[in-house]
Each structure stands twice: as structure tokens, then as C-alpha cells.
Amino acid sequence: MADGRVVKGVRFQELREVGDPVELGAAYSDAGADELVFLDVRATVDGRPALVDLVESVAERLAIPFTVGGGVRSVADGEDLLSAGADKVAVNSAALERPELVGELAAAFGSQAVVVAIDAEAGCVRSRAGTTDAGRDAVEWAREAEARGAGEILLTSIDADGTRAGYDLELTAAVAAAVDLPVIASGGAGNARHVAAALGVAQAALLASILHEDPERLASLRDELRGLGVAVRG
Amino acid sequence: MRVAICEYGAGNVRSVELAFHRLGAELVDDVLGADLAVLPGVGAARAAMAGLRERGHDAALRERFAADRPILGVCLGLQLALDWTDEDGGVAGLGLLPGRSVRLSEGRVPRMGWAEVDGRGAFYFAHSFAAETPCATAWSEGIVAEARSGSFLGCQFHPEKSGATGARYLEEVEALSRSRV
Numbered sequence: 141m142a143d144g145r146v147v148k149g150v151r152f153q154e155l156r157e158v159g160d161p162v163e164l165g166a167a168y169s170d171a172g173a174d175e176l177v178f179l180d181v182r183a184t185v186d187g188r189p190a191l192v193d194l195v196e197s198v199a200e201r202l203a204i205p206f207t208v209g210g211g212v213r214s215v216a217d218g219e220d221l222l223s224a225g226a227d228k229v230a231v232n233s234a235a236l237e238r239p240e241l242v243g244e245l246a247a248a249f250g251s252q253a254v255v256v257a258i259d260a261e262a263g264c265v266r267s268r269a270g271t272t273d274a275g276r277d278a279v280e281w282a283r284e285a286e287a288r289g290a291g292e293i294l295l296t297s298i299d300a301d302g303t304r305a306g307y308d309l310e311l312t313a314a315v316a317a318a319v320d321l322p323v324i325a326s327g328g329a330g331n332a333r334h335v336a337a338a339l340g341v342a343q344a345a346l347l348a349s350i351l352h353e354d355p356e357r358l359a360s361l362r363d364e365l366r367g368l369g370v371a372v373r374g
Numbered sequence: 375m376r377v378a379i380c381e382y383g384a385g386n387v388r389s390v391e392l393a394f395h396r397l398g399a400e401l402v403d404d405v406l407g408a409d410l411a412v413l414p415g416v417g418a419a420r421a422a423m424a425g426l427r428e429r430g431h432d433a434a435l436r437e438r439f440a441a442d443r444p445i446l447g448v449c450l451g452l453q454l455a456l457d458w459t460d461e462d463g464g465v466a467g468l469g470l471l472p473g474r475s476v477r478l479s480e481g482r483v484p485r486m487g488w489a490e491v492d493g494r495g496a497f498y499f500a501h502s503f504a505a506e507t508p509c510a511t512a513w514s515e516g517i518v519a520e521a522r523s524g525s526f527l528g529c530q531f532h533p534e535k536s537g538a539t540g541a542r543y544l545e546e547v548e549a550l551s552r553s554r555v
Contacts, residue, residue, distance in 0.1 A: 169537070172537075174488055174498075199392065200392060202389075203396075203535065204498070204537055205498055205535045222416070225389060227535060248421065249417055249418070250417050250418045250450070250502075251484055252500040252501060253417075291502075320482050321484070343482060343486070344487065373496045374495075374496060374537075
């Protein structure tokens with residue numbers, strides 16, 4: 141998400157507009173997505189909170205869990221997103237700058253509503269939509285996030301993002317082994333085998349590029365996953 | 375059907391509102407007088423209990439329960455209806471049903487995601503604590519997924535986030551409430 145539209149790039153670069161967030165969100169919900177994650181990737185860089193009105197419009201059409209992130213710097217920011225209809229708040233850059241934020245959000249909303257999003261390149265954490273070296277190791281930061289009260293880790297491999305060449309299994313497995321929290325693998329999905337492999341090391345797998353260009357693909361992917369022996373709902 | 379959702383200042387009651395709105399319910403503020411009162415499940419136990427007390431919802435819910443009027447508790451809403459929860463160092467609950475809420479000890483915690491509720495299909499769960507109660511009526515992976523006592527019905531999963539299966543569940547709750555009104 142950027143400027144009110146759904147965007148997707150490759151390795152966090154060359155963001156391309158792919159659609160309307162409300163329409164895409166509803167289409168994914170109807171097509172059997174287990175969950176929707178909505179990240180306003182320009183919010184921190186632009187120095188503003190995520191677009192609450194847009195969150196409200198997307199939430200109205202959803203009957204599945206909805207995670208929203210982007211520009212969350214305080215409990216008040218989190219409150220705004222939750223009351224607009226988000227179920228979980230994702231934090232990234234602000235938590236790297238001030239790790240206490242994770243604990244504050246968990247105390248206010250419960251750990252189950254706090255997702256710590258980690259963007260990693262070669263195992264190192266990057267903040268501000270991948271533009272800044274956060275000077276931390278991804279595994280070590282995931283561990284700290286857990287200790288501070290995170291409920292879930294959304295782990296995006298910048299190296300794999302948008303490439304459709306498969307998830308970064310090594311990084312994902314390392315993080316999943318380091319924490320007892322559920323880990324969502326993100327970045328690199330190109331086909332059902334990739335997703336099945338990610339689900340072998342993580343508790344959930346995020347899909348973006350391959351769905352955005354063809355939302356119908358979700359239904360066939362679910363069938364293919366079933367064929368690969370992955371438990372798929374419904 | 376007039377449904378009152380107990381807001382207690384701890385985040386998202388919006389998805390519960392939307393779910394009942396989709397079912398055609400009229401949302402009202404009167405927790406005592408509504409056809410169905412819903413105690414939603416968001417936030418942490420201590421803050422939630424304090425929020426309920428601040429708004430007088432604790433007394434209203436106890437009064438409803440004594441009058442045998444329907445109440446639905448979702449997730450934390452189920453846990454708060456018990457005598458006690460171990461969360462946040464220990465917090466006394468509403469005591470609408472016997473038992474306590476204890477921290478999950480197996481698997482990844484919080485337990486997040488879709489899971490089968492025995493015989494009922496897959497529902498969405500997001501919790502670190504779960505009920506231990508003699509009033510359990512459904513289980514998921516050995517964890518109490520639903521409990522009933524008198525006019526109180528509690529579910530550990532989030533029907534409002536459980537797609538079509540969840541919508542059907544809420545429809546049944548509505549129908550059950552209607553029969554008690």
C-alpha cells in the first residue's frame with residue numbers, strides 16, 4: 141500500500157500500482173484467504189500514520205483477520221487502527237528505534253494483537269521500508285520482540301521479495317527456531333511448492349505479487365496446496 | 375434483534391459490530407435491555423476488567439445473567455466470564471461460569487490461526503490463555519473452544535473473523551437468543 145493504492149515491487153524497489161485496496165481485500169476474503177495483511181509502506185517515510193479511512197473501508201468488507209501496519213509509533217496510533225477495524229497492529233521502524241513500544245502495545249491490546257514486522261536483507265534488519273540499516277541481526281531482534289510481548293513475527297526477506305523464486309527458507313527457519321511465537325514467512329512466493337516449503341518451517345505464509353496480478357489464483361493455489369498434502373481450510 | 379456490544383476501551387470491537395450488522399441486527403447501547411449482549415474479546419484481562427467496571431458493564435452483565443437473558447462472550451470475553459484468569463498476574467472475572475483461565479503451555483503461544491473445532495469446522499483463534507471449566511461444550515486440539523452456563527455462551531475462537539463458518543455460528547447464536555427472549 142502506498143498513496144491509497146495497492147503497490148508491489150521487487151526487493152522493495154520500483155513499486156508498481158496493482159489495484160484498489162478495498163476491492164482486492166474483499167476479493168481475497170471471498171476467495172478463501174485465511175488472513176489479510178495491509179502495510180502502508182510509505183507511512184513512516186512520509187512521517188504520518190497509516191490511512192485510517194482506508195482501513196475502515198477495507199475492514200467493512202472482511203470476515204477474516206486483518207493486520208494493519210505502517211507508521212505506528214504509539215499506543216494511540218495502534219488504537220486508531222484497531223478502532224477502524226484492524227484486528228492486529230504491525231510495528232516495524234518505530235519499534236526498532238524504541239523497542240519499549242512493543243511492550244506498550246501488548247499491555248494495551250494483548251500480545252495477540254501485536255505483530256512485529258521484520259524486514260531483513262542478508263540476515264540483517266532494515267527499517268524505514270528497507271531504506272535504512274537498523275544495525276541488528278534478524279534472529280536476535282525477533283527474540284527481543286518476543287521477550288517484549290510480540291504475538292507474531294511477520295518476517296519479510298528483502299532479498300526474496302517480489303522475485304517469485306521462493307521464500308528465504310534459511311532465514312525463516314532460523315527465526316522460527318529462535319522464538320516460540322508464530323512466524324509468518326513473507327517474500328518470494330512464486331508457486332504452491334514455495335508456499336508448501338515455507339509452511340514447513342513457518343506457521344503461515346504471506347502471498348502478494350502472484351495474487352495481486354491475478355486474485356483468482358488464490359483458489360487454484362489452495363487446491364494445489366491440498367494436492368501437496370498441506371492442510372488447507374474449508 | 376437488538377444486540378448490545380460491551381465496549382471497554384481496549385481496541386477492536388469494530389469487527390464484532392460489522393459481523394452483527396451483516397446479519398441484520400440492530401446495534402444498541404443498552405447492555406441490560408438488549409436481546410443479546412456481547413462481551414467481545416480484545417485486549418488484556420486487567421485493562422479489560424477495569425474498562426468494564428468503569429462503564430458499569432460488569433454489573434449489567436451480572437444482572438442479565440441472573441435474569442437468564444442471553445450473553446455471548448468471545449475469546450477474552452469467555453475468559454472474563456470465568457471466576458478467575460491467571461493473565462496479568464491474576465484478575466478476578468465476572469464469575470458467570472465456574473472455572474479459570476490459564477496460560478497455554480503447549481505449542482506456539484499465542485495460538486494464532488485457523489483450527490478445527492471438533493465437529494463444527496475451522497474457526498480463527500488468537501489467544502495465549504484458555505478456559506478450564508466444567509461447562510465446556512466444544513474443544514479444539516484439546517483446548518476448550520466453547521462453554522455454556524445458563525444464558526451465557528462463550529467461544530474461544532473469533533466467529534466474527536471466521537468467514538462463512540463464523541457467520542453461520544453467529545446466526546445460530548442469534549436464533550438461540552431469540553428463543554430465550
